[in-house]
Amino acid sequence: MSKKIRKKSSKTVTPKPVRPTTAGRAKPARKAAPSSKPAAGEKPRARPAASLPGPQASELAEGSRAPSFTLPRDGGAHVSLADFIGRKLVIFFYPRANTPGCTREAMDFSRLANGFADSGTTVLGVSADPVKTQESFRAKHKLTVPLISDEKHEMLEAYGAWGEKSMYGKAFLGVLRTTVLVAPDGRIARIWRKVRVDGHAEEVLAAARDL
Template identity: 65%
Template sequence: MAKIPEVGSKAPPFRLKRDGDGEVSLGDFKGRKLALYFYPKANTSGCTKEAIAFNGLRAAFAAADTDILGVSADPVKAQDSFKAKHDLAFPLGSDETHEMLEAYGVWGEKSMYGRKFMGITRATVLIDRDGTIARIWPKVKVDGHAEEVLKAAQDLP
């Protein structure tokens, strides 16, 4: 697994396909803070709970001048379905090539029930207005996580 960039380093640039057949890039958030969260698979229980938590706090994130972007390796069609099913009001990026996921150090070998496979580590990166990584949560536990990210975003200038 590639290494997660360090706090204080520039966030790796990206351009991804997103829900609704559009594109999303790091440059789209220039001058604003970004809560960039990575999730393993759309419509699974933990990922759904996490997305709903971020979505429920979107007004508070907006008040903190912070955008939210969820990213997984799911195809755009799966992202569209996930977004519609849970009425999510923020973009979902699709990185089927894993290039961006690798740049952020969240794509690599995982193990479950003794079986090894390639996948995404649930992680979040908070990026400041200048495109610098302000905070990293490398192994996220879903309960209370969105609130913790919000607090960190509120504390950033």
């Protein structure tokens, strides 16, 4: 019985290319999302400036009429600009109650309260802190300066004390440390921006006496 011999095919088979394996390779690390929070001690009540189309600091000019306001203060009462017509008025805007710089500034203005009173000048402190925080701040440090709460930033914006800030490379919206001296006729006599706390209250008192 004869066996049939099968002829081998003359076709050549091309081997498929082998894909390089990813085993053993380290995946590139994902970059961490940048933090939207500034360093401790001055935390704004807002999201990062890049994601928030809020207003920047306005250019309130010396000689212009002071923007009107009516806001709650510590103790439950309300304060309006109209309450001080005919008197000189100092308004210092501070970033946050109970932080080191703001505490020193509020204590300095309180320490000079008699000097401001003798010059016919009333002093108000303003921040975005709620009323209860202002009350505890005043009681803790025995402050004599009335503290106003502007949680909606309306007065802060009107006086150019709310805008973009940066800390350790992070941008955010917050209170810009600013002081305004209002003349008895209701016009802005002096504006101090980017305030440095040391010696500031004394400088403002000198300006109030000269007005």
